[in-house]
Amino acid sequence: MSSLIKTRLQQGHQTSQFPQGPAQPLERFRGRPLVDSAKCRESCIACVDACPTDAVLVQPLRIDLGACLFCGLCQDTCPGGALVFTSDHRLAVRT
Numbered sequence: 001m002s003s004l005i006k007t008r009l010q011q012g013h014q015t016s017q018f019p020q021g022p023a024q025p026l027e028r029f030r031g032r033p034l035v036d037s038a039k040c041r042e043s044c045i046a047c048v049d050a051c052p053t054d055a056v057l058v059q060p061l062r063i064d065l066g067a068c069l070f071c072g073l074c075q076d077t078c079p080g081g082a083l084v085f086t087s088d089h090r091l092a093v094r095t
Helices: 002-011 046-050 073-077
Strands: 033-035 083-085
Touching: 046 073, 073 083
Parallel strands: none
Antiparallel strands: 033 083
């Protein structure tokens, strides 16, 4: 128990100033995906096969964000780099 308290004290503050300041996601954070169908190789469905929730669709290439787990498997298996996760955390819309 004392080691847990000691570790927590060493971590310091882990909060950010958002929304007053910019958000600072961690390096491994996966945010808004970018889809560039021009980089998609013809008849390649590696990203579709890799997706555990069938969130990646083709014709045209797109991601169903309601089904996506942001696991990154589609990005890792895409040989052309057509799917890339950014660090942009803003996914909500007002309209």
